[in-house]
Amino acid sequence: MTKAEIAAQLTGHVPELAEVPPAQLDWLAEQGVLETYADGEKCFSRGDEIVALTVVLQGGLSIFIPQAGGVKHLGVFEKGEITGLLPYSRMKAAVGDAYAAGDTVLLRLPREKFPEMIAGQPELTTALVHVMMDRIRDFTRQQQQDDKIMALGKLSAGLAHELNNPSAAVVRNAHELKRHFSMGPERLKAVIKICVSDEVVDHVNGLVLFKARHGDTHGLSMMERSEREDALADWLERNGVDHSAEAAATFTDFDFIEEDLESLRSLLRPTDIPPVIHWMNQVLITERLVNEIQEASRRINTLVSSIKSYTHMDQAPVKQRVDIHAGIQTTLTLLNHKIKHSQIQLKLEFEEGLPAVNIFVGPMNQVWTNLIDNAIDAMEGRTGNVLEIRTQRSRESIVVYIIDNGPGIPADIQDKIFEPFFTTKPVGKGTGMGLEVVRQIITQHAGKLEVKSVPGRTEFSVCFPIG
Incomplete structure (x- = not known):
């Protein structure tokens, strides 16, 4: 393709760049580098450093990520779509593997050209920043949904086991x-x-x-x-x-x-x-x-009520004043099989008389699931396991402590565990979005999430206002 043809492609087939002046698109066409791939050819791998802005001029990029012991097809960046590195983006590495969907042509603008673009191509930079914001919003929404599905998957496995005994008894x-x-x-x-x-x-x-x-x-x-x-x-x-x-x-x-x-x-x-x-x-x-x-029927009814309470399936997605202990107890009921399987001693110290809190019940149950499930996983394969959950009032806030006596979180990664896609679990066992989702939900409640960890003790504390 000639520079003029590239500029024409950018003008006619990339909706996000429709309002960018032609001169700035000409600059992008001149400074960019063309790469071509045959159908099915690998374009980059998971973990590769992201070093360039990428515009799909022909064909597409099919993205795959590892999940649940297999591979999940995340989607396709088709002709006219923008991906890769964007201005002010903090993304450093590819989250999945990419393969050419058909004969593919990519226009790639190297990272080294970004300062020149930001200084001299303002409308182009603005358009790309909007692309980044949309990408973050869409990808976060998808990962949150995947995290919910993974959480429900873990719960359903335990629920099936818990239901098996009473149903067999009936x-x-x-x-x-x-x-x-x-x-x-x-x-x-x-x-x-x-x-x-x-x-x-x-x-x-x-x-x-x-x-x-x-x-x-x-x-x-x-x-x-x-x-x-x-x-x-x-x-x-x-x-x-x-x-x-x-x-x-x-x-x-x-x-x-x-x-x-x-x-x-x-x-x-x-x-x-x-x-x-x-x-x-x-x-x-x-x-x-x-x-x-x-x-046995009463046990089945309790479990069904627990999953109904956990998902809050019969309630509108609005904040409600509830007893904070109810959601924790429901989550423990649904994770009971995993707790017993790991031979974990459960210690509950709930302060009596805590006032009701105004929360989104479903999302907060997801918080308890992620934190408790992580604590259980941390103690897997060990003996003398103890999971401690404490609640207390601190002035006008309620604090929930979830403590395990697992190996602890190494000091050099404690600052990274809340970053998107960061995980210490084996491939397929975690998306790296669990604690990021937890942090977002707690922030939504004007709360604070903290972690303290040394070998033999990891403590997550969730603090949020009573009002």
């Missing part, structure tokens, strides 16, 4: 309950044949209902429980009850002792004891299975 106990009821008709026949007074019926019912509501053997040691179960099994066997071991286990669960069963012998004929015992056993098993189904 299915298992429902199946057992169905099998249990299938034996009901035969047991009912035997009970109907018994002729006893209302007083006896009341005694048996009262005993079963009392044990069903108040029976508890959690205080027994394993040896004590075993001895009681053996004694009950012997009594049942002596009194002609079949499946005595199974029934003894159930009666032990509900804190029956031998004297409870002896009270039946004075009220029932010997032939009536087995059907009455089987009826009592059936009632108690039903009670236990229903209780377990209820508890």
Whole structure:
């Protein structure tokens, strides 16, 4: 391409430069260097130093970044788009790999020409600064969205594990309950044949209902429980009850002792004891299975409520006055699987009586997720792990401390951890935007984020005003 053709391309195909005087576009065409690439050819690599302004005159640049153990296609800079180094930009290295999308021609203005451009081409410089501002806004929005998706991905993995146990319990106990009821008709026949007074019926019912509501053997040691179960099994066997071991286990669960069963012998004929015992056993098993189904269902409901609260899916995106502890507790619920997997001791020291704070609930939950998840990751593969979360009031502010006893953050990188794209995690495990997003959200709340770290202790503190 001739300089005139390049200038014509800049004038007709680069919308951001439409208001730039032709003489300044001629300067760009004259000072720029053309580079050509065949379709699929690599144009630059992730981590390469960015040394020039780039305008796509033909073809395109297809950008790929590593993410979640694979590669994500970030997008394509097409004909007429501007990328690379821009005036006053702090970007130093490429965030991804670029390949030519079709036969590609790039116009590149070296960094060394920027002072001359800024001094002598004001409209061109202004247009490029606007490009930089738009790029920062768009890219930050995309990275924030990706960070949210990664956070929800981590939570969903833990949520799936947490839901697996109670849902499996519901299915298992429902199946057992169905099998249990299938034996009901035969047991009912035997009970109907018994002729006893209302007083006896009341005694048996009262005993079963009392044990069903108040029976508890959690205080027994394993040896004590075993001895009681053996004694009950012997009594049942002596009194002609079949499946005595199974029934003894159930009666032990509900804190029956031998004297409870002896009270039946004075009220029932010997032939009536087995059907009455089987009826009592059936009632108690039903009670236990229903209780377990209820508890598992309650756990599922708690988890669903937690994820609903975490995402704030039923609320408009406006500030609300809430208890700061609620969001932290919800996040801990959703990260519970990861905490248990890493064998972390959790220490919570929440100051009582803290006033409600005016926050965007969803974004602040993202803050807690990032900080707590980072602390968990820092302790991965270690023993004696402790995660401490403290809250306190400091004048007209509330401070939340998230502390881990991991290896600490090296002193030479502590000033870099809030920079965009900086991460110490392996490729695919972090975007380098987590703490940058956290900082932005806290700034949005007129708050302050600080870190103190030495080997064996890292403390992040989040401070924001109560008003």
